[in-house]
Amino acid sequence: xxxxxxxxxxxxxxxxxxxxxxxxxxxxxxxxxxxxxxxxxxxxxxxxxxxxxxxxxxxxxxxxxxxxxxxxxxxxxxxxxxxxxxxxxxxxxxxxxxxxxxxxxxxxxxxxxxxxxxxxxxxxxxxxxxxxxxxxxxxxxxxxxxxxxxxxxxxxxxxxxxxxxxxxxxxxxxxxxxxxxxxxxxxxxxxxxxxxxxxxxxxxxxxxxxxxxxxxxxxxxxxxxxxxxxxxxxxxxxxxxxxxxxxxxxxxxxxxxxxxxxxxxxxxxxxxxxxxx
Numbered sequence: 001x002x003x004x005x006x007x008x009x010x011x012x013x014x015x016x017x018x019x020x021x022x023x024x025x026x027x028x029x030x031x032x033x034x035x036x037x038x039x040x041x042x043x044x045x046x047x048x049x050x051x052x053x054x055x056x057x058x059x060x061x062x063x064x065x066x067x068x069x070x071x072x073x074x075x076x077x078x079x080x081x082x083x084x085x086x087x088x089x090x091x092x093x094x095x096x097x098x099x100x101x102x103x104x105x106x107x108x109x110x111x112x113x114x115x116x117x118x119x120x121x122x123x124x125x126x127x128x129x130x131x132x133x134x135x136x137x138x139x140x141x142x143x144x145x146x147x148x149x150x151x152x153x154x155x156x157x158x159x160x161x162x163x164x165x166x167x168x169x170x171x172x173x174x175x176x177x178x179x180x181x182x183x184x185x186x187x188x189x190x191x192x193x194x195x196x197x198x199x200x201x202x203x204x205x206x207x208x209x210x211x212x213x214x215x216x217x218x219x220x221x222x223x224x225x226x227x228x229x230x231x232x233x234x235x236x237x238x239x240x241x242x243x244x245x246x247x248x249x250x251x252x253x254x255x256x257x258x259x260x261x262x263x264x265x266x267x268x269x270x271x272x273x274x275x276x277x
Contacts, residue, residue, distance in 0.1 A: 001026060001271050002054045003172060003243045005192065006033060006043070009119030009161045013112050016046045017157065017170055019058030029272055041066055044112040047102075047122070048072040050154040050173060051079040051132040060086055069098045069113050073124070073152035077101070079135050102155060110159075121160045125184045128175030129154025130217040154217070156184045166277045168192070169236070172243040175217035177230060188236050189277050195241025195268065198222045198248045198257055206247055221250065222257060228264055238277070242269045 001022040008014045014033060020026065027033045033042055046068060048056050059080070062068065068090065072080070077099050081087050090097050102124040110120045130136075131153055156171035169188040173196070174181060185191050197203070197213035197220050204210055213220045220226045221241060231239075241261065244250070250257040250268055261268060 003269075004058065005170065005242070006030065007120070007159060007168065008032070009163070012042065013044045013118040014042045015110060015118070015120065016043050018049060018055040018172070019046055019062070020054055021057045021061075023058030024061060039066070044118055045069045045071060045100075045110060047157060048076050048080070049157060049170070050129055051076045051135065052173070053132065053134065055172075056080055060089055064089055064092055065096075067096055067098070067113065069100065071100045071102050071122070073102050073104070073149075073155060075149055075152035079132060083138075104151060104155070107158075107160070119161055119163060121162060123158045123160075123184075124155040125158065125180045126151040126178075127154050127156045127171055127173065127181055127184075128178060128217065129173055130175070156181065158184050158188065168277065173217060174219045174227070175214070176219055177227075185231075185234060185236065190238040190240070190275060191234060191236040192240050192242045192269070193227065193231070194218055195221055195244045195248065195250070197245055198250055199226075202245070202247050208247060221248075221261070228261060228266065232264065238267070238275060239265060240267045240269045240273075240275075244268065 002020040004020040004023060004026055005017040006014050007017060011032060035041060046059070048070065104124055104126050107121050107123040110118055110122050112118045154173055156169065159168045159170070167188045169185045169191045171181060171184060171193050174194040196218040199222050200212045200214060200220050202213060204212065221228050223229065249255045250261050252258060258268060
């Protein structure tokens with residue numbers, strides 16, 4: 001399935017990191033996200049790290065009469081709501097969706113939907129990325145009349161549990177390494193990192209698409225300049241590659257690429273994986 005992550009500090013209140021097109025089956029497969037009473041949802045907030053369809057399309061298939069709290073940068077919010085007639089499915093009643101702006105570099109407390117604390121803080125960091133494919137031409141055409149902030153196109157998230165100081169760094173789409181990317185991972189107990197492609201020419205070599213991994217704003221895992229090699233000194237006790245394309249050979253458990261990843265102390269995420277820190 002396409003990648004989404006849910007996170008909780010207390011096994012009661014949950015936040016969702018990106019809403020994939022597979023969100024229905026993902027919710028059904030995980031009992032803690034099931035309603036506990038009539039018209040209930042344990043999901044207190046949804047975080048969008050960019051406007052790619054594999055990260056936000058699932059919003060449109062959630063229960064239509066359910067209030068939602070969505071965190072996103074202003075660029076991501078605009079890309080999802082403006083000129084999008086399908087967004088009306090989330091405007092069934094006044095205030096159905098509450099948008100909260102992710103401010104780069106600022107650590108904030110994450111409240112439940114009712115305002116009570118949920119035991120987590122979050123800090124968004126700018127990560128090299130690109131506009132969503134479906135908005136590239138639109139934003140290029142309107143660039144002169146619409147303010148454009150490239151830093152807000154794609155973010156990584158650093159979640160912290162103040163009661164234990166445990167920290168999770170989530171960076172599912174990383175175009176290249178920057179000081180901000182390093183800072184987001186520094187001292188984290190667990191890092192979920194972009195594992196989309198193994199090599200730069202993965203798509204073109206298999207005649208899937210005439211674009212490189214870098215063209216699509218993903219840093220390849222393999223090779224001397226790949227993330228596996230460059231991040232060899234990362235101190236996190238759990239290091240996982242996520243957001244893995246179906247062309248990536250490290251998905252195969254018997255592949256040389258998988259053996260290389262595991263020998264370096266990294267894990268390859270899989271559907272239904274649960275991590276407790």
